[in-house]
Amino acid sequence: MAANFEHEQWSSRTAFLLAAVGTAVGLGNVWRFPFIAGVNGGGAFVIIYIVAIFAIGIPLLVGELTLGRRGQQSAIQSMRELTAAEGRSSFWHAIGWLSILTPLIGLIYYSVVAGWTLDYIIATARGTFEGVDASGSEAAFGSLTNDPLRMGIGHAVFVLATVAVVARGVQKGLEKAVRVLMPFLFVILVALVGYAAFTADFSGALAFMFKPDFTKVNATVVLMAIGQAFFSISVAVGAMITYGAYMPKQVSIPRSAIIIGGTDTLVALMAGMAIFPLVLTYGLQPGEGPGLVFVTLPIAFGQMPAGLVFGALFFLLMSIAALTSTIGMLEPVVSFLEEHKGFTRSTVAVLTGLFVWVTGIVIVLSFNVLSGVKPLDMFPMFKDKGIFELFDFVTANIMIPVGGLLIALFVGWMLKPASARDELQMPDNLTFRIWQFLVRFVAPVALVAIFVMNLMGAA
Numbered sequence: 001m002a003a004n005f006e007h008e009q010w011s012s013r014t015a016f017l018l019a020a021v022g023t024a025v026g027l028g029n030v031w032r033f034p035f036i037a038g039v040n041g042g043g044a045f046v047i048i049y050i051v052a053i054f055a056i057g058i059p060l061l062v063g064e065l066t067l068g069r070r071g072q073q074s075a076i077q078s079m080r081e082l083t084a085a086e087g088r089s090s091f092w093h094a095i096g097w098l099s100i101l102t103p104l105i106g107l108i109y110y111s112v113v114a115g116w117t118l119d120y121i122i123a124t125a126r127g128t129f130e131g132v133d134a135s136g137s138e139a140a141f142g143s144l145t146n147d148p149l150r151m152g153i154g155h156a157v158f159v160l161a162t163v164a165v166v167a168r169g170v171q172k173g174l175e176k177a178v179r180v181l182m183p184f185l186f187v188i189l190v191a192l193v194g195y196a197a198f199t200a201d202f203s204g205a206l207a208f209m210f211k212p213d214f215t216k217v218n219a220t221v222v223l224m225a226i227g228q229a230f231f232s233i234s235v236a237v238g239a240m241i242t243y244g245a246y247m248p249k250q251v252s253i254p255r256s257a258i259i260i261g262g263t264d265t266l267v268a269l270m271a272g273m274a275i276f277p278l279v280l281t282y283g284l285q286p287g288e289g290p291g292l293v294f295v296t297l298p299i300a301f302g303q304m305p306a307g308l309v310f311g312a313l314f315f316l317l318m319s320i321a322a323l324t325s326t327i328g329m330l331e332p333v334v335s336f337l338e339e340h341k342g343f344t345r346s347t348v349a350v351l352t353g354l355f356v357w358v359t360g361i362v363i364v365l366s367f368n369v370l371s372g373v374k375p376l377d378m379f380p381m382f383k384d385k386g387i388f389e390l391f392d393f394v395t396a397n398i399m400i401p402v403g404g405l406l407i408a409l410f411v412g413w414m415l416k417p418a419s420a421r422d423e424l425q426m427p428d429n430l431t432f433r434i435w436q437f438l439v440r441f442v443a444p445v446a447l448v449a450i451f452v453m454n455l456m457g458a459a
Contacts, residue, residue, distance in 0.1 A: 004073060004077060004339065009170070009248055010243075010246050013251045015178070016246070017259055018175075018179060019175070019243060021264060022324030022327070023237075023240070023243070023327070023328030024263075025324065026234075026322060026324075027113065027114070027321060029267050030268075030275070030321065033228060034272025037049070038272070041217045041221060042207070042211045042213050044213055045216075045217070046210060046269075048225040048226075049225040049228060049229050052228075052230070054261070055442055057233045057235060058233070058258055059438040060443050061233055061261060062257045062435065063408065063439050064407055065243075065247065065256065066244070066424060067241050067244065067411065070423050071245060073335075074332065074335040075097075075241045076093065076096035076099070076100060077336070077339055079092055083414075086416055088410075092406070092410050092414060095241075095406045099238035099332055099403065100333055102236065102237055102238050102400060102403060103328070103332050104332075104333050106329055106395045107326055107329040108356050108359045109363045109391040111155055114322035117315045117318040117319040118154045118315075119154050121315040121316055124301055124311035124314075125308055125311075129302035131303070132298065132299060132302045134299060137298045141294050152364050155360050155361075162323065162326040162330050163349050163350060163352075165327050166331055166349045167350065177327060181324055185320045188320070192274040193270050196278060200277030200278050200304070208276055208280065223449055226446050230404060231396070231400065232264055232268065233264050235400075235404050235407070236400050236403035237328070239328035243328070253423065278297065278300040279292075282303055298311065337351075365387075366387035370386075370387060398454075405444055411439050412439040412440035412441075412443075420436075
């Protein structure tokens, strides 16, 4: 397919995989997956999750990477090229627009939360949490969220670091960054798991996470596992369709998708093995979301041997995971703007970063000065949601599931089978037909169910 703008390509399969895994591995792997696995059936939940990864997550990831490499442009331009080549309606351009807007909106609030990890690296290393109890830890977190300057500095540093990487391009920027960051992330993660194994209740944590309890499994738990599998590997967030456009033709999309999905799952499981031995040893209550990381765990760090070092390393791990994700969020936007004449990559990266930083200040203020502002409180779905909660809810519960559903429908029904087989380098065999069935039928049904569950839960 002819390209209107010649984007850089990944120099190797390894570089692509490191970048894709880096985007998939984010803050949610560390604070969400271990908790929901433990309280929703342990091993039973993990089994459902792994089945969902292979039955829904990876097939959709294969589809998204196929769209990217088939189009070889930014998400929007790729969809324009594909709809023209396949003779389909311009309605499907919505996939491209969502693949730009979703990561842009997500980056605005994600970079604010990511900034907390930088603050906590310093706070932990300085001994802020030494001997702290629950009320003290909550007060420490409150002092951060009530301080616009501290939050603003972390947010600004994260945006600046993200822009610095993306502005240098695919090979000189993204590749060089992930070649350093991802191995470092895995080294820290292994060290943290090893430390937890020898100093805390490791066997109890393994039982909490992996002992199957099928009595806790119901329809809601199944949908939670499917939703976690879908969100965890960053399908429909924009990065994968963009990264797919940079993939050399000799790289196997199906094999790459399996490696990405498997590695992302491994990181989530290892994060649980590092966190929950501490939670159980020190009699803490696991809490879903940021509270587990920024309120509960610091109590353990303040009591355990070498807790200052362990805690600082943990928040360094969090910041690396966040940075590799923010890079993947900014790149789709820059890729699109770069295609327009008169704009260099460095220029659009800086301008987009400036927009994210300025808009993110509103998110910072939503925790303090604007904490009482509920912009859409008149609607039941958005009642009691502040500015930060609105950004998070709209992105995670509406834009991403809708984007994933559109990708599944386009790849399964609109993309000609011959085009898909050509890009996947796959004959019309049983494997291809199973993949096509999963994308055409299983994924759409699951995504609609997740979408409805999210909206009903918010109503």
